[in-house]
Amino acid sequence: xxxxxxxxxxxxxxxxxxxxxxxxxxxxxxxxxxxxxxxxxxxxxxxxxxxxxxxxxxxxxxxxxxxxxxxxxxxxxxxxxxxxxxxxxxxxxxxxxxxxxxxxxxxxxxxxxxxxxxxxxxxxxxxxxxxxxxxxxxxxxxxxxxxxxxxxxxxxxxxxxxxxxxxxxxxxxxxxxxxxxxxxxxxxxxxxxxxxxxxxxxxxxxxxxxxxxxxxxxxxxxxxxxxxxxxxxxxxxxxxxxxxxxxxxxxxxxxxxxxxxxxxxxxxxxxxxxxxxxxxxxxxxxxxxxxxxxxxxxxxxxxxxxxxxxxxxxxxxxxxxxxxxxxxxxxxxxxxxxxxxxxxxxxxxxxxx
Amino acid sequence: xxxxxxxxxxxxxxxxxxxxxxxxxxxxxxxxxxxxxxxxxxxxxxxxxxxxxxxxxxxxxxxxxxxxxxxxxxxxxxxxxxxxxxxxxxxxxxxxxxxxxxxxxxxxxxxxxxxxxxxxxxxxxxxxxxxxxxxxxxxxxxxxxxxxxxxxxxxxxxxxxxxxxxxxxxxxxxxxxxxxxxxxxxxxxxxxxxxxxxxxxxxxxxxxxxxxxxxxxxxxxxxxxxxxxxxxxxxxxxxxxxxxxxxxxxxxxxxxxxxxxxxxxxxxxxxxxxxxxxxxxxxxxxxxxxxxxxxxxxxxxxxxxxxxxxxxxxxxxxxxxxxxxxxxxxxxxxxxxxxxxxxxxxxxxxxxxxxxxxxxxxxxxxxxxxxxxxxxxxxxxxxxxxxxxxxxxxxxxxxxxxxxxxxxxxxxxxxxxxxxxxxxxxxxxxxxxxxxxxxxx
Numbered sequence: 001x002x003x004x005x006x007x008x009x010x011x012x013x014x015x016x017x018x019x020x021x022x023x024x025x026x027x028x029x030x031x032x033x034x035x036x037x038x039x040x041x042x043x044x045x046x047x048x049x050x051x052x053x054x055x056x057x058x059x060x061x062x063x064x065x066x067x068x069x070x071x072x073x074x075x076x077x078x079x080x081x082x083x084x085x086x087x088x089x090x091x092x093x094x095x096x097x098x099x100x101x102x103x104x105x106x107x108x109x110x111x112x113x114x115x116x117x118x119x120x121x122x123x124x125x126x127x128x129x130x131x132x133x134x135x136x137x138x139x140x141x142x143x144x145x146x147x148x149x150x151x152x153x154x155x156x157x158x159x160x161x162x163x164x165x166x167x168x169x170x171x172x173x174x175x176x177x178x179x180x181x182x183x184x185x186x187x188x189x190x191x192x193x194x195x196x197x198x199x200x201x202x203x204x205x206x207x208x209x210x211x212x213x214x215x216x217x218x219x220x221x222x223x224x225x226x227x228x229x230x231x232x233x234x235x236x237x238x239x240x241x242x243x244x245x246x247x248x249x250x251x252x253x254x255x256x257x258x259x260x261x262x263x264x265x266x267x268x269x270x271x272x273x274x275x276x277x278x279x280x281x282x283x284x285x286x287x288x289x290x291x292x293x294x295x296x297x298x299x300x301x302x303x304x305x306x307x308x309x310x311x312x313x314x315x316x317x318x319x320x321x322x323x324x325x326x327x328x329x330x331x332x333x334x335x336x337x338x339x340x341x342x343x344x345x346x347x348x349x350x351x352x353x
Numbered sequence: 354x355x356x357x358x359x360x361x362x363x364x365x366x367x368x369x370x371x372x373x374x375x376x377x378x379x380x381x382x383x384x385x386x387x388x389x390x391x392x393x394x395x396x397x398x399x400x401x402x403x404x405x406x407x408x409x410x411x412x413x414x415x416x417x418x419x420x421x422x423x424x425x426x427x428x429x430x431x432x433x434x435x436x437x438x439x440x441x442x443x444x445x446x447x448x449x450x451x452x453x454x455x456x457x458x459x460x461x462x463x464x465x466x467x468x469x470x471x472x473x474x475x476x477x478x479x480x481x482x483x484x485x486x487x488x489x490x491x492x493x494x495x496x497x498x499x500x501x502x503x504x505x506x507x508x509x510x511x512x513x514x515x516x517x518x519x520x521x522x523x524x525x526x527x528x529x530x531x532x533x534x535x536x537x538x539x540x541x542x543x544x545x546x547x548x549x550x551x552x553x554x555x556x557x558x559x560x561x562x563x564x565x566x567x568x569x570x571x572x573x574x575x576x577x578x579x580x581x582x583x584x585x586x587x588x589x590x591x592x593x594x595x596x597x598x599x600x601x602x603x604x605x606x607x608x609x610x611x612x613x614x615x616x617x618x619x620x621x622x623x624x625x626x627x628x629x630x631x632x633x634x635x636x637x638x639x640x641x642x643x644x645x646x647x648x649x650x651x652x653x654x655x656x657x658x659x660x661x662x663x664x665x666x667x668x669x670x671x672x673x674x675x676x677x678x679x680x681x682x683x684x685x686x687x688x689x690x691x692x693x694x695x696x697x698x699x700x701x702x703x704x705x706x707x708x709x710x711x712x713x714x715x716x717x718x719x720x721x722x723x724x725x726x727x728x729x730x731x732x733x734x735x736x737x738x739x740x741x742x743x744x745x746x747x748x749x750x751x752x753x754x755x756x757x758x759x760x761x762x763x764x765x766x767x768x769x770x771x772x773x774x775x776x777x778x779x780x781x782x783x784x785x786x787x788x789x790x791x792x793x794x
Binding site: 046162191192193194195196197198199200201204205206208209210212213216226227230231233234237238239240241244253254255256258259343 | 407411414416417420424473529530531532533534544545546615616617618619620621707710711712713715717718719720721758759762763765767768769772
């Protein structure tokens with residue numbers, strides 16, 4: 001594996017140096033400030049959505065947009081940031097690959113008098129601005145929607161991969177909301193399990209086992225993401241229970257939004273990364289103009305990180321996509337009406353007509 | 354002289370314990386028996402343990418056993434090919450990623466290409482969907498096989514590369530999205546909708562046919578032995594085999610038939626078909642589900658291919674001694690290519706089952722399945738040194754693996770504990786097998 005890794009890195013480095021040459025050529029032409037981003041990895045589809053949103057806002061303000069991709073390497077990210085500093089960026093947004101290993105690079109940014117923004121991934125430096133979605137809130141929102149639909153009964157919890165801190169993080173938000181119901185004995189936890197690799201087919205098996213154990217006496221399912229929700233819904237469907245048991249999810253998967261329209265899934269918590277990109281770009285543009293981060297709209301103090309460092313933070317609220325709010329997702333252009341409403345009976349969902 | 358030989362044989366037979374004589378007469382593979390014993394132990398263990406912990410053991414209920422058979426089918430299908438790959442002293446690490454790629458391709462083909470073109474619910478869609486899956490699997494398998502056989506790259510490397518490449522391709526096709534829902538006919542392959550349960554009567558007929566096949570098989574075998582003047586099994590041993598074989602076949606039918614339709618599914622079926630619902634609800638039997646039949650069929654075809662065809666004999670010959678096989682005139686390169694292509698097609702079958710069962714395709718489908726397939730094969734008594742391994746052993750191994758997983762989930766085991774136990778069982782099973790083999794030789 002090691003040799004493969006070094007080979008991949010080698011290819012990546014050469015690709016990146018080429019990218020740098022083009023990036024440098026670009027900047028010479030532009031006026032205004034330079035807003036730069038250091039991505040941790042560009043392999044995932046979602047970052048392309050973020051980038052588009054940031055670039056649009058930066059271009060509109062007449063500033064220049066420069067990026068570097070660390071290709072999933074902490075050491076590459078350090079040299080990327082050095083590269084960005086030498087290109088005289090005014091603000092650098094960092095999606096940290098490793099939130100501890102990044103700190104020396106952040107110090108370099110501060111020393112150069114450049115402003116740093118922690119984009120989506122937190123690193124704990126008091127002078128940086130942290131912008132993200134309220135992650136504990138995602139768990140809370142999920143549980144809230146399910147609790148609203150089923151205030152009493154047997155609950156099953158399909159959690160994500162045990163190695164991913166997010167799975168536990170989400171669950172703490174879920175528990176927070178359901179605590180009241182659990183304490184009064186109205187909500188009963190009948191099945192609770194982690195799911196290897198967040199895999200839908202594993203979630204399906206877990207749900208089948210849960211239904212077998214319970215003799216189908218399951219009234220609500222809190223699934224921590226949409227992929228697993230697809231497995232849960234398939235298991236419920238085999239028992240003729242899909243649609244009558246509320247199921248949660250997150251990510252705004254296109255298939256999940258369709259399930260919401262069909263009524264087999266209750267809610268998908270959607271973190272609109274374009275909203276995140278736009279908010280970060282606007283903050284960056286303002287900071288490049290010399291405004292203080294603490295004075296920007298929506299900024300509050302946040303100290304819930306590992307080390308408890310207090311930072312200026314913008315926490316965006318995720319959007320719960322339910323039957324009632326389906327129209328908003330379609331209007332935002334995240335999904336076409338055809339895809340969202342495929343197979344939906346006429347007149348059953350307002351947004352589908 | 355001949356009198357002397359007879360006396361020695363008689364002496365040997367007399368010295369044999371009744372148990373040994375029983376196994377020699379029935380020609381039952383004692384390792385198979387060991388595996389069945391382990392399986393029974395696991396099942397009964399979970400039942401009792403579940404009874405102690407929750408007050409009511411659910412493992413040995415028809416419903417759970419039915420679920421277990423469906424959950425095992427995809428891995429079982431792939432393990433039948435993996436046996437022969439490992440017998441040939443190769444390995445295929447790419448099956449999991451290949452499954453996700455093939456699953457995603459057939460999903461996209463159905464939902465984004467065929468459905469808008471032919472209109473949803475066109476019965477043609479599932480046929481093309483399956484053909485696309487089999488074709489894609491066969492093509493990727495053939496590519497693996499070509500690189501291994503003709504370019505001379507070790508199979509470990511080719512398929513390790515394949516694992517990474519196909520993973521990337523699956524991502525590239527779908528971009529992390531989930532394609533859903535699958536075509537309504539295609540979904541039947543997975544065993545989720547009620548249309549994919551063949552029902553009580555058909556299951557009894559099938560069980561009867563299996564029983565009949567066992568009887569015919571034994572008689573054909575007897576007459577073949579008589580023709581070539583081979584020693585015959587004693588009549589009591591033949592009768593024993595028929596009784597046990599039929600008992601297993603009919604017992605399985607009884608179990609799958611004892612699982613009634615979920616009340617809500619039966620209810621909506623009754624309203625759809627204008628059937629009056631009797632008091633206490635409509636009781637319909639599940640019977641076998643389509644994925645179980647697919648796995649059973651694949652197992653039968655693969656066993657036939659491995660034991661009764663030239664291709665199968667060449668595979669075992671190559672596994673036993675590649676150089677000798679080549680010198681004897683076996684085209685080892687072609688056989689290797691064909692074997693990997695066959696493996697790819699089996700992955701295609703498994704991809705259809707998995708995607709249909711989930712009613713969705715995403716690139717996380719099938720990830721790490723290669724580990725479960727290889728583990729099932731090895732638990733099933735296949736030697737990584739090559740030359741040794743049986744199809745039914747691997748399928749039983751798959752059932753053992755899934756039984757462990759399913760039983761522990763039923764008991765709400767922590768998933769870290771699950772991993773530890775499954776991994777330990779794998780190593781333990783191989784250790785026991787090694788000890789047994791050393792004793793034998």
